Amino acid sequence: MxxxxxxxxxxxxxxxxxxxxxxxxxxxxxxxxxxxxxxxxxxxxxxxxxxxxxxxxxxxxxxxxxxxxxxxxxxxxxxxxxxxxxxxxxxxxxxxxxVTDATADIGMTLILSTCRRAGEGERLVRANDWSGWAPTQMLGTHVTGKTVGIVGMGRIGQAVARRCHYGFEMPVLFYNRSRKNVDLPARQVETLAALMAQADIIVVTVPGGGANTGMISAEMLGAMKPGGIFINIARGDVVDEPALIAALQNGRIGGAGLDVFAKEPAVPNALRALENVVLLPHLGTAxxxxxxxxxxxxxxxxxxxxxxxxxxxxx
CATH class of the missing domain: 3.40.50.720 (NAD(P)-binding Rossmann-like Domain)
Incomplete structure (x- = not known):
């Protein structure tokens, strides 16, 4: 044996x-x-x-x-x-x-939680600091109809795209290093920078390591729309984590939803201190x-x- x-x-x-x-x-x-x-x-x-x-x-x-x-x-x-x-x-x-559907589901969880400030809202209620409903309280980003940009159009990327398009009427853009034909309405853009600049919500689904290490750089984050939402369900090493922290701290982007981190299980104190970030403990397939x-x-x-x-x- x-x-x-x-x-x-x-x-x-x-x-x-x-x-x-x-x-x-x-x-x-x-x-x-x-x-x-x-x-x-x-x-x-x-x-x-x-x-x-x-x-x-x-x-x-x-x-x-x-x-x-x-x-x-x-x-x-x-x-x-x-x-x-x-x-x-x-x-x-x-x-x-x-793992495809389970990971895509977590992607949608992070999109909705980040855009609608669900993490902040739950912390407010748990702290007993909620003073009651108000017309301008915790206004977030409406999801339906926003343009989503998928980085990496493999199995998981396509599963996220389907949920966004068919569930939330979102136009889908994607960046892939090779040409990709997909069976849903989606448009491939030629460069990562173009995707970052055109989408309201960015979702990263590429494999970690290799040439993908650090592909979401300070430059790429800087290309995002003001108030843009960044979601990572790939691997932590795909993102320049200090650059992401800086973009969130200075309000360059609107928020982030992260299921992965550069040095798991360590999560930087600076990330944990930010209200405009939803942090999950790598729940993609959980x-x-x-x-x-x-x-x-x-x-x-x-x-x-x-x-x-x-x-x-x-x-």
């Missing part, structure tokens, strides 16, 4: 399925593997089911390696150096498709049935590797 390491606790159904087939070690810890711990895991396990925060950097692959597959729990895998893994003979997979489906998909990739088949979700 092959040895499998799961680096963070998964739903019970996922753990039961793993135990039925493998000699399972569950690392029941809140934080991800360090580089040294990742290297040790690669030496001692046949298969690993890692997730966000596990540091499978190039340095983790420099020693002897027993592991044959990293079946990542999550669609994003910028915590894994895929090139180093391949060079070491380690296959890598992720869990796309099953629904039980979605997490169970992710666990099964990751396990299916391990089983495919074990049986000598092509990984269904290889990256």
């Amino acid at each position: 092959k040895k499998l390491l799961i680096t963070r606790r998964l739903p019970d159904a996922s753990l039961a399925a793993a135990r039925a087939r493998y000699d399972l070690t569950l690392r029941d810890a809140a934080q991800g593997l360090t580089v040294d711990e990742a290297a040790d895991a690669l030496r001692n396990y046949d298969a690993i089911l890692p997730t966000l925060g596990d540091q499978f950097t190039a340095d983790a692959f420099t020693g002897p390696i027993r592991c044959g597959v990293l079946a990542n729990f999550g669609v994003g895998y910028n915590h894994i150096d895929v090139a180093a893994a391949r060079a070491a003979g380690v296959s890598v997979s992720n869990t796309p498709d099953v 629904a039980l049935e979605i997490r169970e489906a992710m666990g099964q998909m990751a396990l299916d990739n391990i089983i495919a590797w074990d049986e000598g088949r092509t990984l269904p979700q290889a990256v």
